[in-house]
Amino acid sequence: MDDRLRETLSAMMDDEADELSVRRLLSHSRQDEVCDQWQRWQQVRGLMHKNHSLAEGVDVSGAVREVLDGRPRRISESDPAEPRSAARWQWPAVAMVTMALLVGFGAGAGWESADTKADTTVASAEPNNSAAEQPVDEVALQGLDQEQWEHMSRYLLEHAQHNSVGAGRGSVGYARLVSATGSGY
Amino acid sequence: MAAAALVLLVASPLAAREPGQASQWLERLGPALNMTSYRGVFVYARGDRVHSMRIAHRFVDGMVHERLVLQDGGDGEIVRKGMNVVCVLPQQGEVRLDQVIPSGPFAEAYANELVPVSRWYKAELVGEDRVAGYDSVIIALTAKDPHRYNHRLWLEKTSGLLVKSHVGEPGGKVLENFQFTSLEITDDLAESEFEIQTKGREVTHNLDDVPAPQPVQSSVMNGWDLGWRPPGFVPAAAPRSGPGRAVAFSDGVAAFSVFVELEGAVRMPVGASRIGATTVYMRELDAGNARFLVTVVGEVPPTTARKVAESVRVDDALALHSDDS
Numbered sequence: 001m002d003d004r005l006r007e008t009l010s011a012m013m014d015d016e017a018d019e020l021s022v023r024r025l026l027s028h029s030r031q032d033e034v035c036d037q038w039q040r041w042q043q044v045r046g047l048m049h050k051n052h053s054l055a056e057g058v059d060v061s062g063a064v065r066e067v068l069d070g071r072p073r074r075i076s077e078s079d080p081a082e083p084r085s086a087a088r089w090q091w092p093a094v095a096m097v098t099m100a101l102l103v104g105f106g107a108g109a110g111w112e113s114a115d116t117k118a119d120t121t122v123a124s125a126e127p128n129n130s131a132a133e134q135p136v137d138e139v140a141l142q143g144l145d146q147e148q149w150e151h152m153s154r155y156l157l158e159h160a161q162h163n164s165v166g167a168g169r170g171s172v173g174y175a176r177l178v179s180a181t182g183s184g185y
Numbered sequence: 186m187a188a189a190a191l192v193l194l195v196a197s198p199l200a201a202r203e204p205g206q207a208s209q210w211l212e213r214l215g216p217a218l219n220m221t222s223y224r225g226v227f228v229y230a231r232g233d234r235v236h237s238m239r240i241a242h243r244f245v246d247g248m249v250h251e252r253l254v255l256q257d258g259g260d261g262e263i264v265r266k267g268m269n270v271v272c273v274l275p276q277q278g279e280v281r282l283d284q285v286i287p288s289g290p291f292a293e294a295y296a297n298e299l300v301p302v303s304r305w306y307k308a309e310l311v312g313e314d315r316v317a318g319y320d321s322v323i324i325a326l327t328a329k330d331p332h333r334y335n336h337r338l339w340l341e342k343t344s345g346l347l348v349k350s351h352v353g354e355p356g357g358k359v360l361e362n363f364q365f366t367s368l369e370i371t372d373d374l375a376e377s378e379f380e381i382q383t384k385g386r387e388v389t390h391n392l393d394d395v396p397a398p399q400p401v402q403s404s405v406m407n408g409w410d411l412g413w414r415p416p417g418f419v420p421a422a423a424p425r426s427g428p429g430r431a432v433a434f435s436d437g438v439a440a441f442s443v444f445v446e447l448e449g450a451v452r453m454p455v456g457a458s459r460i461g462a463t464t465v466y467m468r469e470l471d472a473g474n475a476r477f478l479v480t481v482v483g484e485v486p487p488t489t490a491r492k493v494a495e496s497v498r499v500d501d502a503l504a505l506h507s508d509d510s
Contacts, residue, residue, distance in 0.1 A: 147451045152458075152465065159433070159442040159463075159482040 207308035207324050213345030214338070220244040221344045224378065225317065225368035226256065231361040231461020241378040250379045262383050271381060302437045305329055305417040306336070314339055316348040317368035326438060328355065332415035332489045333439050334462055344370055352439075352462040352484055360462035361484070409445045412496035415489055434483075441483020441490065445497060448476045457487040466490035472499035 144152065222243035229236045237256040242249070248267035255261040264271045302308060306326035314321055319341045326336040339349035348368060352361040417436040433442045441464075448469065457466045462484045470477045479497045481490040 144454070148453055151449075151451045151453060155431075155442070155444055155465065155480050155482050156463070159431070159440075 207310045208303055210310065210322060210324055210340050210345065211302060211308060211338075214340060214347060217340070217345035218347060219249055221346045221370060222372045222374055223344075223346065223368060223370045224374060225365045227363060227365045229361075229363050231463065237366070241374055243372070243374050243379070252379050252381075254383070262381060264379060264381050266379070302326065305333065305436050306438065311337075314349075316341070317365040319348060319368060319370070321348050330416070331355070331486065332492075333436065333485055334360070336438055339364075341368075341370065346370065354486075409497055409499045411443065411493060412498055414493055414496070415485070439484045441481055441485050441493065443493065443497065444478075444480040444482070445470075445499065446478050446480075448478045453478055453480075457491060459487060464490040466494045468494050470497060470499060 224239075224241040226237055226239045229238070239254040239256055240251065242251045244250075249265060250267075251263075251265045253263045306328055309325045309327070310322055311325045312323045314323055316339050321339045321341045324338045324340060326338065328335050335353050335355060337351040337353070338347060340346065341348050347363075349364040350362075351359045353359045414434060415436070418434040418441070419436075420432055420434055431442045431444050433440055453467050455468050457464055459465070464481070464483060464485055464487045466481045466487065468479050470479050477499055479494050481494045483490060485493075
């Protein structure tokens with residue numbers, strides 16, 4: 001997935017994607033990647049807004065494509081966000097709701113706790129890797145309470161600071177700092 | 186998926202995969218970061234988070250002037266003139282930047298240490314690319330051991346400015362992504378571009394004036410020591426930052442910080458967590474009559490963070506104890 005598609009996805013998160021971009025996204029050859037990225041972002045958003053988990057892992061691209069084409073969707077009564085008027089339809093508001101509902105706000109976090117296995121992969125790719133004989137247990141940070149999160153954040157920020165000023169990494173370090181602060185935790 | 190994009194980007198390797206050339210570029214990186222004048226917008230993504238910031242940067246009379254404005258989330262900006270930092274902070278967010286900004290003094294740049302980088306990374310000039318309208322060269326830093334991540338740096342051709350970077354796993358998965366989306370390298374920057382414009386609570390800090398980074402020895406680790414650290418990582422900053430007893434270590438490219446604190450009222454879970462390329466590893470350590478929390482934060486693989494954390498020895502629990510109480 002290239003940066004432009006990523007931008008489109010990001011814009012969709014913010015209700016700002018234009019139709020052309022969305023079509024391009026939907027015609028992307030690796031729909032699984034697109035869905036994957038979308039879901040991960042939705043999970044973050046879900047977490048930020050403290051939403052509860054709905055259905056996860058549903059592919060809504062077909063439904064969205066139909067909406068874009070102005071065709072009536074074959075959907076169940078239970079879909080509350082079905083756009084009634086395709087003509088006056090605006091991409092963001094309606095489809096976003098549909099998509100969000102279908103994809104579901106996962107209980108995941110920006111923290112890649114789901115990536116535990118990746119560590120093992122890294123390790124096994126390297127021969128003679130004594131440092132990585134066993135996979136590292138990962139902590140599900142979404143379970144942290146407020147105090148714990150603050151405590152953890154302080155470490156993150158101090159480290160980011162070391163990087164920005166100390167490492168001379170300039171803006172990269174600052175960006176890490178901002179990224180660590182986030183805007184919704 | 187980003188890895189796939191990465192592969193595509195570098196699919197046209199230059200004939201010259203000269204390590205010598207790569208290190209020449211790397212030597213320019215440090216000075217270029219400080220001494221280039223530019224304005225632009227960059228995007229920073231790690232894990233699931235994407236942020237963009239607008240930046241203006243110039244180098245006047247030996248001082249860095251820099252202004253960063255958050256482009257999403259709450260209003261906020263950071264203006265830095267030399268060692269003077271002023272932040273206007275977003276109202277949202279549970280952790281305030283002012284808790285951590287006054288953490289000086291720090292070594293201005295251990296980017297100098299990029300020179301021996303070739304000992305720990307294989308540096309290659311792997312191609313050319315265009316980033317934010319500027320021709321750039323791509324330098325791949327491939328870790329020679331499993332203790333660190335791979336890096337890929339895009340340096341603008343005339344200035345050597347870092348315009349894009351990836352931090353990734355050996356397998357090719359990109360964990361962290363920094364990139365200018367618009368950039369103008371110019372000396373024509375008005376004074377006003379370096380002035381606070383957001384209204385809000387201002388926090389001013391002076392990073393203490395420390396003229397040169399002193400070679401920091403193990404004495405900075407007051408009361409504790411590392412039994413192991415990945416080869417090439419050296420102490421990089423004095424541990425005066427805030428209440429934590431942090432010591433930063435860097436191999437010239439990546440860095441991690443180690444915190445050793447008396448366990449307070451807040452009980453933390455132990456284990457590793459990751460966001461993008463950043464790992465946090467926490468463990469508890471009993472020493473003397475006290476229990477300590479050891480935390481390692483850095484752009485290193487979880488296995489490295491764990492090994493570092495597990496090697497922490499508290500030499501003089503009492504000293505640490507009495508200082509804190």
